[in-house]
Structure formats: C-alpha cells, structure tokens
Amino acid sequence: MKTIISSALLGGAALTLLSSCNKSTEETDAAMSPNAxxxxxxxxxxxxxxxxxxxxxxxxxxxxxxxxxxxxxxxxxxxxxxxxxxxxxxxxxxxxxxxxxxxxxxxxxxxxxxxxxxDLAFKSYFIANTSTGLTRSEEFPIAIKDLKFTYGSQNSTSGCIMPTHFIMESSGQTPQEFFTQEFGFSGSHDKTAELVNAGTFQVGALNFKTYEKGIASGAIDEAKCVVIWETPTYAxxxxxxxxxxxxxxxxxxxxxxxxxxxxxxxxxxxxxxxxxxxxxxxxxxxxxxxxxxxxxxxxx
Missing domain, CATH: 3.40.190.10 (Periplasmic binding protein-like II)
Incomplete structure (x- = not known):
C-alpha cells in the first residue's frame, strides 16, 4: 500500500511537473507572440x-x-x-x-x-535678441538678470535644468533670486528660439543643436538672435x-x-x-x- 501511494504521489508529481513545464512553455510562447x-x-x-x-x-x-x-x-x-x-x-x-x-x-x-x-558632450546656448546689445562672451552674462528671460520646458535638461545650474554656479543665487523680472517657460527649444528671435523675450536658453538647425534653415535670423554664451558640456x-x-x-x-x-x-x-x-x-x-x-x- 505504501508503494502504491508513493507511485501515485510520484505520478501526481510528474503530472504537476509536466503541467508546469507546459505552462512555462505557453508563457514563453505568449511572450514571444507576434502580437506583442x-x-x-x-x-x-x-x-x-x-x-x-x-x-x-x-x-x-x-x-x-x-x-x-x-x-x-x-x-x-x-x-x-x-x-x-x-x-x-x-x-x-x-x-x-x-x-x-x-x-x-x-x-x-x-x-x-x-x-x-x-550627447555625451552636450551643451546649452544662452541667446539674446540683438536689441539688448549683448554679444558673445567667454564669461557668464550676468547682465541677463535684468532682462526678460525664458527657459524651454521646466523638465528640459538643456533648456532649463543645466542652464539653471550654471546660473546658480555663476551668481550664487537661485533663478528666483537672480532674475529681477519674472522668467518664463516656452515649452520647447524651437519655441524659445522663436520667442527670442521675435523679441517677445529678450534672452533665453536652449540646446545648441536647435539653435544651429534654426540658423541653417532660416527659422532663426542671426541679425536678430545671437548666442551670447555657451555652457560647459554634460551628458x-x-x-x-x-x-x-x-x-x-x-x-x-x-x-x-x-x-x-x-x-x-x-x-x-x-x-x-x-x-x-x-x-x-x-x-x-x-x-x-x-x-x-x-x-x-x-x-x-
């Protein structure tokens, strides 16, 4: 009787194992399904x-x-x-x-x-409408503190977070402390370029690729919108x-x-x-x- 019970248990275990293997195979097949x-x-x-x-x-x-x-x-x-x-x-x-x-x-x-x-050596450009009289410099442009400034998206690395890092590093102040006028968020790099190019905002920050592409396509007029500072690089x-x-x-x-x-x-x-x-x-x-x-x- 003991042997019979053991055999039954063994048979049950084998069935369970077979069922488990089949289930595992089915799950794998489902994972690799052409419908995924x-x-x-x-x-x-x-x-x-x-x-x-x-x-x-x-x-x-x-x-x-x-x-x-x-x-x-x-x-x-x-x-x-x-x-x-x-x-x-x-x-x-x-x-x-x-x-x-x-x-x-x-x-x-x-x-x-x-x-x-x-992208391992990316950078941001600080740009200005030429009406400000600002020109390109190797030094951080502290004068932007009194001008109307726009970022891109608040969650943008090159259009907000890293530019803010360099503002804080250069001035020892947060943007809220640094700017004397309320700053804005355009939402995207090309929109920042558009707003500064039009003079709606006097200065802004965006990724270097968008500015250079805008110059090449004619979307940005270098006679109206210029780079005044470029940041150190970052990933x-x-x-x-x-x-x-x-x-x-x-x-x-x-x-x-x-x-x-x-x-x-x-x-x-x-x-x-x-x-x-x-x-x-x-x-x-x-x-x-x-x-x-x-x-x-x-x-x-």
Whole structure:
C-alpha cells in the first residue's frame, strides 16, 4: 500500500511537473507572440505637432532589425513621457537627461542603453535678441538678470535644468533670486528660439543643436538672435528601456535592442533622432544630471 501511494504521489508529481513545464512553455510562447508590441515614445523637445512623422523611421528600423511589432506613441509634454513609461504604457523612450533620470527613479530595473555620440558632450546656448546689445562672451552674462528671460520646458535638461545650474554656479543665487523680472517657460527649444528671435523675450536658453538647425534653415535670423554664451558640456539625451521588455520578448531582449541601436546605420532612423551615431551608456552616465536635479527647485 505504501508503494502504491508513493507511485501515485510520484505520478501526481510528474503530472504537476509536466503541467508546469507546459505552462512555462505557453508563457514563453505568449511572450514571444507576434502580437506583442514594443511601444516607444520621445520627449517633445521640438515641434510637438509632428512627432509621429518624425519618429516613424525609428519604429520601422527596430521592427525590421528585431522582427517585432513596434509602435510610436506621441507624448504632449515632457512629464507625460515619464508618466507613460512609469505606467508601462511605453517600454522604450528617447529621453533627455532629466526625464531619463526621473523615469529610471520610478521604474526599478530600467536601463539607459544608448545615447547619441554627441550627447555625451552636450551643451546649452544662452541667446539674446540683438536689441539688448549683448554679444558673445567667454564669461557668464550676468547682465541677463535684468532682462526678460525664458527657459524651454521646466523638465528640459538643456533648456532649463543645466542652464539653471550654471546660473546658480555663476551668481550664487537661485533663478528666483537672480532674475529681477519674472522668467518664463516656452515649452520647447524651437519655441524659445522663436520667442527670442521675435523679441517677445529678450534672452533665453536652449540646446545648441536647435539653435544651429534654426540658423541653417532660416527659422532663426542671426541679425536678430545671437548666442551670447555657451555652457560647459554634460551628458544629456538617451534611450531608456523598461525591464518588462525582457518579459515580453524573452530574456536578453534588451541586450539585443541595445545592439540594434548601436549598430544602426539607417539614415532615416538616425535623422529622426538627430544623431549621426549611437553609443552604449549606462545609468551611471547620468549621475551628474541627477545630482544637479537635487539642487534645482522652482517651487521655492
């Protein structure tokens, strides 16, 4: 009787093990299902109305290289990009330095996987309408304290947080203490350029790429809007991956994704990101940004 019971238990255990294996296989198959979709987004640092068209080439490239479905999900502002990532609505995002830190702080296991080669030595321009009489200088332009100044988005690395860091470092004051007039937030780099170019704001801060692109396209008139100071360099934009990707597409998928991005030579995809080459990064690459974020507070 004892032997019979043992055999029954063994048979039951075998059935349980077989059932467990089948379940595991089914879960793996489900994870690798052709219906699984990688959804990615990007901070709307420029023209917020054309995100879908701008980033579709990135989706097309990743879909082709990885053999999966990829869908771009537009975000109306910087904060929404972080919220979508934290909520799992998107699993991959082209963030700025600040939004990348914010997203990774909210999602345990999230990884910064690539950045543009130039993003490791990014910089901001302080620009001024020529009516101010300000010209380019190697020294921080303290005179802007009495002028009407605009940032980009409050969560922008190159359009707000790092410019604020350099204002504080150069003046020993917070922006609230430094500026004698109320400063503004345009919402994006191209909008900052537009407002300073038009003289709506006398001075502003934005990323150097947007200014140079504006000059090249004619959107910015150098006779009306000039660079008066450029900041020291810092790490900025990055692609951050959600840890759930390895669950959705199988263990090691994030590594495959990183490799596909590093090896990307698709002109349309790189142009969409405004980069010539992508390189590997890790979360610690942006420790400097995280440190600055702790010091900048516009609520005080």
């Amino acid at each position: 979709v990688l959804r990615f987004s990007a901070i709307p640092d420029e023209d917020t109305t054309a995100q879908d068209a701008r980033f579709q080439p990135v989706a097309d490239y990743l879909a082709k290289e990885l053999g999966i479905q990829v869908e771009f999900v537009a975000s109306p502002n910087y904060g929404a990009s972080v919220q979508k990532f934290a909520g799992g609505d998107i699993q991959l995002a082209w963030f700025g330095g600040v939004t990348g830190v914010q997203a990774r702080q909210q999602v345990e296991g999230a990884k910064a996987i690539v950045a543009g080669e130039a 900025d934009y990055n692609m951050t991956a959600h840890p759930i990707l390895d669950e959705q597409f199988g263990e090691g998928f994030i590594d495959k994704l990183q490799t596909a991005l590093i090896e990307c030579d698709d002109d349309a995809a790189l142009a969409a990101l405004g980069r010539e080459k992508l390189v590997a990064v890790e979360n610690s690459t942006f420790d400097g940004i995280a440190s600055v974020m702790e010091k900048v507070d516009f609520k005080k």
